[in-house]
Amino acid sequence: MGKGRLEAFSDGVIAIIITIMVLELKTPEGHSLSALVPLAPVLLSYVLSFVYVGIYWNNHHHMLSVCHRVSGSALWANLHLLFWLSLFPFTTAWMGENYLAPGPTAAYGAVLLMAAVAYWILEQALIVADGKDSALRGAIGSDWKGKSSPALYLIGVALTFWRPWIAQLIYVLTALMWLVPDRRIEKIVAR
Amino acid sequence: MGKGRLEAFSDGVIAIIITIMVLELKTPEGHSLSALVPLAPVLLSYVLSFVYVGIYWNNHHHMLSVCHRVSGSALWANLHLLFWLSLFPFTTAWMGENYLAPGPTAAYGAVLLMAAVAYWILEQALIVADGKDSALRGAIGSDWKGKSSPALYLIGVALTFWRPWIAQLIYVLTALMWLVPDRRIEKIVAR
Amino acid sequence: MGKGRLEAFSDGVIAIIITIMVLELKTPEGHSLSALVPLAPVLLSYVLSFVYVGIYWNNHHHMLSVCHRVSGSALWANLHLLFWLSLFPFTTAWMGENYLAPGPTAAYGAVLLMAAVAYWILEQALIVADGKDSALRGAIGSDWKGKSSPALYLIGVALTFWRPWIAQLIYVLTALMWLVPDRRIEKIVAR
Amino acid sequence: MGKGRLEAFSDGVIAIIITIMVLELKTPEGHSLSALVPLAPVLLSYVLSFVYVGIYWNNHHHMLSVCHRVSGSALWANLHLLFWLSLFPFTTAWMGENYLAPGPTAAYGAVLLMAAVAYWILEQALIVADGKDSALRGAIGSDWKGKSSPALYLIGVALTFWRPWIAQLIYVLTALMWLVPDRRIEKIVAR
Numbered sequence: 010m011g012k013g014r015l016e017a018f019s020d021g022v023i024a025i026i027i028t029i030m031v032l033e034l035k036t037p038e039g040h041s042l043s044a045l046v047p048l049a050p051v052l053l054s055y056v057l058s059f060v061y062v063g064i065y066w067n068n069h070h071h072m073l074s075v076c077h078r079v080s081g082s083a084l085w086a087n088l089h090l091l092f093w094l095s096l097f098p099f100t101t102a103w104m105g106e107n108y109l110a111p112g113p114t115a116a117y118g119a120v121l122l123m124a125a126v127a128y129w130i131l132e133q134a135l136i137v138a139d140g141k142d143s144a145l146r147g148a149i150g151s152d153w154k155g156k157s158s159p160a161l162y163l164i165g166v167a168l169t170f171w172r173p174w175i176a177q178l179i180y181v182l183t184a185l186m187w188l189v190p191d192r193r194i195e196k197i198v199a200r
Numbered sequence: 201m202g203k204g205r206l207e208a209f210s211d212g213v214i215a216i217i218i219t220i221m222v223l224e225l226k227t228p229e230g231h232s233l234s235a236l237v238p239l240a241p242v243l244l245s246y247v248l249s250f251v252y253v254g255i256y257w258n259n260h261h262h263m264l265s266v267c268h269r270v271s272g273s274a275l276w277a278n279l280h281l282l283f284w285l286s287l288f289p290f291t292t293a294w295m296g297e298n299y300l301a302p303g304p305t306a307a308y309g310a311v312l313l314m315a316a317v318a319y320w321i322l323e324q325a326l327i328v329a330d331g332k333d334s335a336l337r338g339a340i341g342s343d344w345k346g347k348s349s350p351a352l353y354l355i356g357v358a359l360t361f362w363r364p365w366i367a368q369l370i371y372v373l374t375a376l377m378w379l380v381p382d383r384r385i386e387k388i389v390a391r
Numbered sequence: 392m393g394k395g396r397l398e399a400f401s402d403g404v405i406a407i408i409i410t411i412m413v414l415e416l417k418t419p420e421g422h423s424l425s426a427l428v429p430l431a432p433v434l435l436s437y438v439l440s441f442v443y444v445g446i447y448w449n450n451h452h453h454m455l456s457v458c459h460r461v462s463g464s465a466l467w468a469n470l471h472l473l474f475w476l477s478l479f480p481f482t483t484a485w486m487g488e489n490y491l492a493p494g495p496t497a498a499y500g501a502v503l504l505m506a507a508v509a510y511w512i513l514e515q516a517l518i519v520a521d522g523k524d525s526a527l528r529g530a531i532g533s534d535w536k537g538k539s540s541p542a543l544y545l546i547g548v549a550l551t552f553w554r555p556w557i558a559q560l561i562y563v564l565t566a567l568m569w570l571v572p573d574r575r576i577e578k579i580v581a582r
Numbered sequence: 583m584g585k586g587r588l589e590a591f592s593d594g595v596i597a598i599i600i601t602i603m604v605l606e607l608k609t610p611e612g613h614s615l616s617a618l619v620p621l622a623p624v625l626l627s628y629v630l631s632f633v634y635v636g637i638y639w640n641n642h643h644h645m646l647s648v649c650h651r652v653s654g655s656a657l658w659a660n661l662h663l664l665f666w667l668s669l670f671p672f673t674t675a676w677m678g679e680n681y682l683a684p685g686p687t688a689a690y691g692a693v694l695l696m697a698a699v700a701y702w703i704l705e706q707a708l709i710v711a712d713g714k715d716s717a718l719r720g721a722i723g724s725d726w727k728g729k730s731s732p733a734l735y736l737i738g739v740a741l742t743f744w745r746p747w748i749a750q751l752i753y754v755l756t757a758l759m760w761l762v763p764d765r766r767i768e769k770i771v772a773r
Contacts, residue, residue: 014207014261016587021215021403024594027668028602029219033227034672036606040680042688059668063661070587070657084261085379088254095218095250099225107231115233188658205398205452212406212594220410224418275452276570279445286409286441290416298422306424396589396643403597411601415609466643467761470636477600477632481607489613497615 012079015087019069022091026098027062030055033102054105057181058097064187065094065124072132075145080138086131093124114176115169121180122162129155158183203270206278210260213282217289218253221246224293245296248372249288255378256285256315263323266336271329277322284315305367306360312371313353320346349374394461397469401451404473408480409444412437415484436487439563440479446569447476447506454514457527462520468513475506496558497551503562504544511537540565585652588660592642595664599671600635603628606675627678630754631670637760638667638697645705648718653711659704666697687749688742694753695735702728731756 034051037044069090100120104113132155136143149155165179225242228235260281291311295304323346327334340346356370416433419426451472482502486495514537518525531537547561607624610617642663673693677686705728709716722728738752 014211017208017590018211018215018257020587020591021212021594022219024591025216025219025598027664028595028598029223031668031672032223032602032605034669036672036675036679040676040683040685042685044685045689056665059661059665063658066591066661067654067657081258084258085254088250088257091218092247092250095222096225098222099227102227103231106227110231112231112233112235116236205402208399209402209406209448212403213410216407216410220414223414272449275449276445279441279448282409283438283441286413287416289413290418293418294422297418301422303422303424303426307427396593399590400593400597400639403594404601407598407601411605414605463640466640467636470632470639473600474629474632477604478607480604481609484609485613488609492613494613494615494617498618 012073012076015079015084016070016073019087019091020066023062023066023069023094026094027059027066030058030062030098030101033098033105050108051102051105054101054108057184058101060184060188061121062094062097064184065090065128068128068187072135072145075148076135076139076143078138078140080134083131083134083138086127086134090124090127090131093120093127096120097124109173109177111169111173114173115166118162118166118169118176118180121183122159122166125155125159125162129159154186158187203264203267206270206275207261207264210278210282211257214253214257214260214285217285218250218257221249221253221289221292224289224296241299242293242296245292245299248375249292251375251379252312253285253288255375256281256319259319259378263326263336266339267326267330267334269329269331271325274322274325274329277318277325281315281318281322284311284318287311288315300364300368302360302364305364306357309353309357309360309367309371312374313350313357316346316350316353320350345377349378394455394458397461397466398452398455401469401473402448405444405448405451405476408476409441409448412440412444412480412483415480415487432490433484433487436483436490439566440483442566442570443503444476444479446566447472447510450510450569454517454527457530458517458521458525460520460522462516465513465516465520468509468516472506472509472513475502475509478502479506491555491559493551493555496555497548500544500548500551500558500562503565504541504548507537507541507544511541536568540569585646585649588652588657589643589646592660592664593639596635596639596642596667599667600632600639603631603635603671603674606671606678623681624675624678627674627681630757631674633757633761634694635667635670637757638663638701641701641760645708645718648721649708649712649716651711651713653707656704656707656711659700659707663697663700663704666693666700669693670697682746682750684742684746687746688739691735691739691742691749691753694756695732695739698728698732698735702732727759731760 034048034055037048097120100113100117104110104117107113132145132149136146139145161179161183165176165183168179169176225239225246228239288311291304291308295301295308298304323336323340327337330336352370352374356367356374359370360367416430416437419430479502482495482499486492486499489495514527514531518528518531521527543561543565547558547565550561551558607621607628610621670693673686673690677683677690680686705718705722709719709722712718734752734756738749738756741752742749
């Protein structure tokens, strides 16, 4: 089965997710620039989620570029990932409206965690689909980023009820860690 | 006529449908995790519809992969299917907000039923378009899933006014039945 | 310049337009099936617009399939068409909420008229872009549908302040006239 | 790395941005045509932003058509551009609802400015990615449009607190200046 439509569909869903998050930036009541100030946490929360969805799109792009076959399981693993990504607008809005509150910060981290797990499952399904000659298996290598991220989110979620700002800092730092595109896969593609 | 744009347009519409359903998950009023509890039925209803739209996308994908020609009738049969799928966000939200109420459960089942009928019509239009050498005709075979689903939805709708939870159980079980991708078509593609 | 991205972008915009119209179908207040009754005009208005957007997508698809070149003017003529199509959700919602009121019915017809004019402009721009060997020019022929539609919408708009239902009937009949796909272009493609 | 998915993803996001802006055109309260009058500033603001997003799509299309390679930096420069474009619906709605107020006019211009800067950054990243043989570098030439636009937006933003209408006039005139597609790139493509 070709991967073209899987890529096209994922691109569509991810494009919509990244764009509808901005609908949470409600038009301010007044018309002075100071009316924008209360929106700052919503905007910051939007920026963080925009970066995260961008990271997922980038990595998804890289990952599929070294795959040749897509199995039925991979299709569903992909939909599973898209499901968790589709909850980003919800947790983004909730955290944005309740800056530094423990509940929304924990929910935000939990969705990040589930998306990371779903991404890992998709990776495994794609490796299995390509069989012994999977270029993706070699490209991933030890995959320390993919393995440490869920742990970091888990630590973040655990810390929300003590110091929510530390959790949010962990989410930001993990995003920064991923901002560097995956050189390992780029190398494989270059060859 | 090529099928490329038909696939692209369907992917676009289905991607939007699957994503705007999440807009019904309104940001909760409070900021404690317990504020999420009343959202549980809305979330469950979203999960069920997400799976259904995923199933339709998967099957649509499989079905078109064995077709060669697309006729004018098939274009309209496809739009007809997309119309019923576009009502999913509406019935999903209504059932989610009124968990276990007979009316919304019946409406949800009725839209499932119409989408299943529309899918069957599209299948027939595609078989006719490909003529005698239609690979789809052979791939479908007896099509017991496609034939039993409308019957199951009909039973579900009929039961809503007696026991809505049985209807919802039927919707869930029918989804599970479809989760297994269509091996028959996969076999044809593999050849 | 290739036409691939023009088609992809148009497909994206049209897919979103056709889908966000359904957002006007607000979740009903109650949970009995009778709560759906007041939604009937909104739903009918949605069905009509869904069919119209479907017609535009179908004809756009046919038209571009016989074109070879896309000029800068054609890109802007296409955006101009998409602009008027993007107003469909607005007029659809307004007419749906004020069934048989003259104002919304006139506004609906005016947007139909402008979209028809914009489609004609795009057609001319594509014919010019392909030059003397334009297959589209031959395919269109006398184009009685394209020429009569704006006149019909104009008559509809004029009649809204006398009998709105006649205007709405004209909109429906014109849609039915277009439902038949353009055999002239299909013939050219077949050759 | 191929540019196909970058184009597809950008098309998706831009298509959604251009379409969700219309959601700000809220259904009017009454049902007489005069109920449309208060919507005029919102509509004008929508038209201006529609033209701007159309310009960005057109130029993005042209720019990528002469590129061969896409680097990791270009992917992120592209997401950065999409981020600023995604704020258009927000500033469009705010300016539309507070016609001629200084604050929203300044915010609108500031987002235009940032999008122009982001476009310039993307251009540079694409030139670097293609290396010495970059066709884009030659196609851009002196790039007086790209260089003068940020300056014009900056002047506009500065003037908003003195005469907002002059700022808005500058935004309109700059859009008109861009409406002419980039002949330089068209020439390169033609060769």
